[in-house]
Amino acid sequence: QVTLAESGGGLVQAGGSLRLSCAASGRTFSYYLINWFRQAPGKEREFVGGFSRSGGKTYYADSVKGRFTISRDSAKNTVYLQMNRLKPSDTAVYYCAAANSPFDITRPGVYDYWGQGTQVTVSS
Numbered sequence: 001q002v003t004l005a006e007s008g009g010g011l012v013q014a015g016g017s018l019r020l021s022c023a024a025s026g027r028t029f030s031y032y033l034i035n036w037f038r039q040a041p042g043k044e045r046e047f048v049g050g051f052s053r054s055g056g057k058t059y060y061a062d063s064v065k066g067r068f069t070i071s072r073d074s075a076k077n078t079v080y081l082q083m084n085r086l087k088p089s090d091t092a093v094y095y096c097a098a099a100n101s102p103f104d105i106t107r108p109g110v111y112d113y114w115g116q117g118t119q120v121t122v123s124s
Contacts (some may be wrong), residue, residue, distance in 0.1 A: 009118030021097030038092035
C-alpha cells in the first residue's frame with residue numbers, strides 16, 4: 001500500500017516557477033516508480049515527466065522538455081517536479097502516481113496509486 005500527497009501548487013504568472021512535491025508513504029522507492037501527470041479541464045490526463053523503469057533515466061513530455069525537471073530524495077521519500085518558465089498552457093491539476101515496474105511509464109492506466117492532485121494556475 002502506498003499513499004501519495006502532492007503539494008506546492010498555486011497561482012503564478014507566466015514565466016514564473018513552482019516546485020511541486022510528492023510525499024510518499026509505505027513501500028516506496030524500493031518497490032514503486034513515482035512519476036508526474038497532469039490534467040487540464042476538458043482534457044485527458046497526460047504524462048508530464050518521470051523516471052525510467054530502472055530509475056536511471058528521466059523522460060518528459062515534449063511540451064515541458066527543457067522547462068521541467070523531476071528529481072527525488074530517497075531519504076525523504078519525496079519526488080519533486082521543478083517547473084520553470086511556466087506558460088498558461090501548463091495550467092492543470094498535477095498528480096503524482098506510483099507503479100510497480102510499469103511497461104510504459106507514460107500511460108496513466110498502469111499506475112496503481114495516485115495522489116489527490118495539486119492545482120497549478122498560470123496567468124498570462
